[in-house]
Amino acid sequence: MTKPKALFEYLIRHADDTMILGQRLSELCGHGPILEEDIALTNIALDLIGQATELYEYAAQVENKGRTANDLAFLRLEREYKNVLLVEQKNGDFGKTIVRQFLFDNFQLLNYTQLLNSSDAQISAIAEKSLKEVKYHLKHSSEWVIRLGDGTEESHQRVQESVDDLMRFVEELFFQNEVNELLQEDRLIGDCEEFKQQFYKNVNNVLTEATLTIPEIKYHQKGGRKGIHSEHMGFLLAEMQYMQRTYPGMEW
Amino acid sequence: MSNKEWPLWEVFIRSKQGLSHKHAGSLRAADAEMAINNARDVYTRRSEGISIWVIESNKIVASDPDDADALFEPSNSKVYRHPTFYTVPDGVGHM
Amino acid sequence: MKEVNISDLERKFEERIAAEIRIEPNDWMPENYRKTLIRQISQHAHSEIVGQLPEGNWVTRAPNLRRKAVLLAKIQDEAGHGLYLYSAVETLGADREETIDDLHTGKAKYSSIFNYPTLTWADIGMVGWLVDGAAIMNQVPLCRTSYGPYARAMVRVCKEESFHQRQGFEIVTTLAQGTAEQKAMAQDALNRWWWPALMMFGPSDAESKHTEQSMRWKIKRHTNDELRQMFVNATVPQAELIGLKVPDDNLTYNEEKGGYDFSDIDWDEFWQVVNGHGICNKERIEARKKAKEEGIWVREAALAYAEKRAARRKQAS
Ligand SMILES: [Fe+2]
Ligand SMILES: [Fe+2]
Numbered sequence: 001m002t003k004p005k006a007l008f009e010y011l012i013r014h015a016d017d018t019m020i021l022g023q024r025l026s027e028l029c030g031h032g033p034i035l036e037e038d039i040a041l042t043n044i045a046l047d048l049i050g051q052a053t054e055l056y057e058y059a060a061q062v063e064n065k066g067r068t069a070n071d072l073a074f075l076r077l078e079r080e081y082k083n084v085l086l087v088e089q090k091n092g093d094f095g096k097t098i099v100r101q102f103l104f105d106n107f108q109l110l111n112y113t114q115l116l117n118s119s120d121a122q123i124s125a126i127a128e129k130s131l132k133e134v135k136y137h138l139k140h141s142s143e144w145v146i147r148l149g150d151g152t153e154e155s156h157q158r159v160q161e162s163v164d165d166l167m168r169f170v171e172e173l174f175f176q177n178e179v180n181e182l183l184q185e186d187r188l189i190g191d192c193e194e195f196k197q198q199f200y201k202n203v204n205n206v207l208t209e210a211t212l213t214i215p216e217i218k219y220h221q222k223g224g225r226k227g228i229h230s231e232h233m234g235f236l237l238a239e240m241q242y243m244q245r246t247y248p249g250m251e252w
Numbered sequence: 253m254s255n256k257e258w259p260l261w262e263v264f265i266r267s268k269q270g271l272s273h274k275h276a277g278s279l280r281a282a283d284a285e286m287a288i289n290n291a292r293d294v295y296t297r298r299s300e301g302i303s304i305w306v307i308e309s310n311k312i313v314a315s316d317p318d319d320a321d322a323l324f325e326p327s328n329s330k331v332y333r334h335p336t337f338y339t340v341p342d343g344v345g346h347m
Numbered sequence: 348m349k350e351v352n353i354s355d356l357e358r359k360f361e362e363r364i365a366a367e368i369r370i371e372p373n374d375w376m377p378e379n380y381r382k383t384l385i386r387q388i389s390q391h392a393h394s395e396i397v398g399q400l401p402e403g404n405w406v407t408r409a410p411n412l413r414r415k416a417v418l419l420a421k422i423q424d425e426a427g428h429g430l431y432l433y434s435a436v437e438t439l440g441a442d443r444e445e446t447i448d449d450l451h452t453g454k455a456k457y458s459s460i461f462n463y464p465t466l467t468w469a470d471i472g473m474v475g476w477l478v479d480g481a482a483i484m485n486q487v488p489l490c491r492t493s494y495g496p497y498a499r500a501m502v503r504v505c506k507e508e509s510f511h512q513r514q515g516f517e518i519v520t521t522l523a524q525g526t527a528e529q530k531a532m533a534q535d536a537l538n539r540w541w542w543p544a545l546m547m548f549g550p551s552d553a554e555s556k557h558t559e560q561s562m563r564w565k566i567k568r569h570t571n572d573e574l575r576q577m578f579v580n581a582t583v584p585q586a587e588l589i590g591l592k593v594p595d596d597n598l599t600y601n602e603e604k605g606g607y608d609f610s611d612i613d614w615d616e617f618w619q620v621v622n623g624h625g626i627c628n629k630e631r632i633e634a635r636k637k638a639k640e641e642g643i644w645v646r647e648a649a650l651a652y653a654e655k656r657a658a659r660r661k662q663a664s
Contacts, residue, residue, distance in 0.1 A: 026406045026415070029422050030399030031634060033642030035430055036279060036290040038399075042423040043293050046416055053412045070411045094645045143285055150655065151648025158644065243410035243468060250526055252410035252468065252518070256650060257444055260437065277500070278434040280443065282649035283656070294430055297423070298507070314373060 006182040007120075008062045009082070010189065012072070013225060014111075015055035016083035019073055020233075021104060022048035023240055024091055033094045040140060044101065047133040054126050074244040078237055079227040086169035088224070088233050095148050095155065096162040102141035103166060106203050107173040108134045114190040123188060142206045149210025156211065163207065164215045171220035173199075260309040261287040263294075265301035273305050281306075364565055369495040372438040380564055383557065384494050385439050386455075387566065389446040392432035394458035395425045397450075397631050401465040402474055410468060417514050418471065424507050431500040438496045451636045453623060460547050462625030469522055469529075469536035475515015477544040477582065483508050484578045485548070488568035497566075516585065523589040530590075537586065538594045545609075546617045548575040554614075580606045 025045035032038025056069035086104060091097045112134060115127035148159040174192050183189045207214055223229065243252065258280040264273035276295040281287035287306040295301070356375045363370065370376055399422050406422065409415035433443045449455035460478055465471060486508065489501040522533035549555060549571040561567040569577075586593050597610040619625065 023407060026419055029406050029419060030403030030426070031638050033638055033645055035396070035426060035433075036281065036286075036294065037642075037645075038638075039293045039423055039426050039430075040289065042419055042426070043297075046419050046423070049412065049416050049419070053416075056412070073412055074410075093641065140289055143289070147282070147286075147649045147652040148645070151650075151652040152644070154644050155648030155651075239407045242408045247410075247528065250529060252414055252521060256647065257442070258646065258650060277431055277503070278437065279430060282646075283653040286649065294427055297420075297427065316373070 001178060001182060003182055003186070004062055004064075006179045007188065008059050009179045010183055011055050011059035011062065013082040015052050015059060015072070016081050017087050017104070018048040018055065019052035020081070020083045020236065021087035021101075022046075022052060023236060024087065024089075025097070025101075028091060028097070037094070041097070044137050044140070047130075047137065051126070051130045051133070054129075058122055058126070070244075074241050078229060078234055081224075081229065081233070081237070082227055083224050084169065084172045084175070085221055085224040085230055086166065086172065088230060088236060089166065089169065090232055092162065093158060095159040096166070098141050098144045098148065099159060099162040099166050101137065102145050102206070103170055103203065104173075105134055105138035105141050106199055109138050110195040110199055110202075111192060114192070114195060117187070118189060119187040145206055145212075146210040149207070149212040159210070160212050163212055167215050168217050168219065168221045170203075171217070172222040172224060175222060175225045177225075258282045258286075261291075261306045262309050262312060263287075263291040264305040264307075265291070265295055266303040267301055268299070273303065276300075278309060364493055367493075367565070369498060370493055371495045379560075380566075381439055383561060383564070383566060384497065385436060385441045385446070387557075387561070388432055388436045388439075388497055389441065389449070390456050390458075392429045392436060392446070393450045393455055394461065395429035395432060397457045397461045397635060398478075399425050400631050400634055401461055401463070401627070402471060404465050405468060405471045408468070409471075414518070421475070421511050421514060424511065427507070428504045431503055432497075435494075435496040435500045447635075447639065451632060451639070453632070456621065458547060459617070459620040459625060460543050461631060462620050462627045463540070463543050464627055466539075467532050467536060469519065469532040470540065472515050472518030472522060472533065473536045473540040473544075475511055475513075476519050476585075477515075477540050478547065479508060479511040479515060480582060481544050481547040481578050483512060484574050484581070488574075491565075491568060493565040519591070520589050523591055534591055537591050541594050542612065542616075543620075545575055545579070545612055546620075548572070548578065550614070550617070551612075576606050579609055583607055 022045045025041050025048065028038065029042050029045070030038065032041055052073065053069055056072045060067050060069050060072055086100060089096075089100055091100075109131070112127040112131040116124055116131070118124040118127065145159065148155045150156070174196050176192060180189065180191070184191055204214055259282075260278055261281055262278050263276045265276045266273045276291070279287065279290050279294055281290050284306060288304055291304045291306055296304070357377060360370070360374075360376060360380075363374075370380075402418060402422050402425075406415065406418055409418050433446070436446055437443055446455065450457065460481075465474065483505065486501055486505050490498055490505055492498045492501065519533055519537075522529040524530075552558060552570045552572045555571055558567060558570055562570070583593055583598065595610050597608065599608050600606075601608045620628070
């Protein structure tokens with residue numbers, strides 16, 4: 001594998017993470033269970049789609065085949081999307097949406113912090129801008145995990161179920177292969193093993209404050225980084241790509 | 253249907269220009285952190301502010317409109333507090 | 348004379364209205380003024396909130412990254428508008444959740460335009476261009492409405508509205524200048540949205556039961572028909588500019604009145620939709636009900652947590 005190919009692959013992974021999660025959150029626009037939270041979740045969706053746009057733009061530039069950010073976002077096959085399984089999971093109830101967000105925010109915070117030191121100026125610039133957004137997302141989701149976990153009996157039970165369900169997708173956030181190794185050689189990216197412990201510590205701290213228990217996961221679910229998704233993904237893409245597929249090659 | 257509501261909060265925002273905090277509106281939130289977060293999302297979507305104050309609405313003490321005469325009329329007669337009270341010669345320019 | 352009989356307070360109130368002095372929450376006001384405001388502002392708030400739904404219908408299918416972000420930001424603004432307005436309602440002593448329950452039981456109305464379906468991407472353009480356009484026409488004079496909190500909410504709303512109409516017109520323009528298929532999509536959408544947009548201004552002046560009193564109290568500044576005429580005058584040239592045809596064969600410019608003459612509105616359709624029998628009425632209310640019901644446990648949890656924490660802090664100190 002060449003270095004530009006590796007860089008493209010790396011950018012696509014993270015662009016897809018933010019795009020697909022942004023897409024999921026945008027399903028809630030107008031349907032959020034609480035008005036103020038409808039606005040908050042839409043803000044997060046907007047930030048994520050903004051991050052996706054920057055990452056796709058850079059990926060398109062690195063690929064240099066005339067594809068645009070929009071082509072990458074809307075016109076690939078399901079197997080070519082490399083997002084982690086966590087972000088494509090359905091919204092579920094408000095608690096599940098929050099837990100999914102909380103886990104992803106925790107990863108993004110540490111990952112972007114590491115990428116501030118990237119030898120690639122464009123990557124560190126994207127990381128710097130995104131980090132400001134992610135800090136707020138994490139504050140928001142952590143506070144909610146605590147409120148729901150330590151709220152009523154019902155909320156505790158609901159959010160515990162979501163934690164139990166979603167924790168099996170967490171390990172995949174730390175997926176690394178030769179793509180990462182190649183990019184680490186030139187310090188374009190760091191080794192995410194370095195902050196894995198910190199990640200679990202941060203997550204556990206909040207879950208503990210929320211009086212939630214951390215489930216022991218025996219079977220971690222992985223596949224997204226290789227383009228093997230859950231069954232939800234096809235429907236998500238069918239909706240997201242509807243216009244581009246129905247009316248090929250038009251400007252909107 | 254349960255309608256137990258979150259308390260009402262008043263939101264005050266200071267804009268970039270460094271002016272005082274100004275009342276922006278109100279919102280509902282269960283606690284202070286949530287009130288601040290919601291105020292940010294509801295009232296500063298276009299970078300209207302750099303600082304937010306929130307206070308529970310029921311903690312605000314307002315003047316009684318019936319006392320308006322006693323409270324505000326005395327200063328109506330103190331026009332010397334306003335710059336337009338003073339004449340300056342032409343040519344002084346902006347002062 | 349009638350004046351002799353009205354109370355001192357009422358006279359003082361009428362004087363303030365006449366002198367264009369804003370009425371504020373703690374001021375004395377006639378019960379009917381309060382009721383009219385609660386009805387109008389909450390109806391307005393509900394319209395902002397229900398109005399998220401037809402556009403939300405296309406957020407997940409927006410054709411590119413830019414359009415998706417713009418549409419999200421636009422719908423989010425509408426939620427914000429709903430909140431500003433519910434805040435204004437609450438200054439009148441009404442309760443937000445109770446007014447929302449009135450919406451859900453059908454007791455309170457919202458703008459009937461949102462009971463029309465958004466069937467193609469061009470509809471999203473039409474909603475921005477025509478529906479937000481008509482809303483702006485309605486809302487700009489409300490910045491001077493006599494009730495302070497309502498007027499201030501409207502100032503904020505109007506500031507944010509300006510991009511809404513533009514983004515819609517940009518979508519429509521792009522289609523009108525696009526392929527034959529896109530142009531047809533735009534024309535079809537205009538055909539479907541034109542008349543409902545004109546209906547947004549409400550029944551004709553002769554039929555409008557609230558207009559007269561609202562004008563006297565300076566809650567309203569123009570009649571429904573005046574606003575409708577202003578909208579037609581502003582919008583027809585925009586359609587011509589981008590080569591779309593307004594679906595009204597009787598549309599002609601009347602030099603004398605300095606505006607367009609246009610066909611009569613189908614009032615049967617108007618009342619049918621207002622009274623809850625439009626194609627989407629049921630879905631819209633159901634969607635909002637579902638959102639509220641799904642929020643109950645969240646609301647309770649946050650409250651329970653806030654109470655627990657306050658108690659813990661008290662104990663610690
Ligand atoms: Fe609006
Ligand atoms: Fe709008």
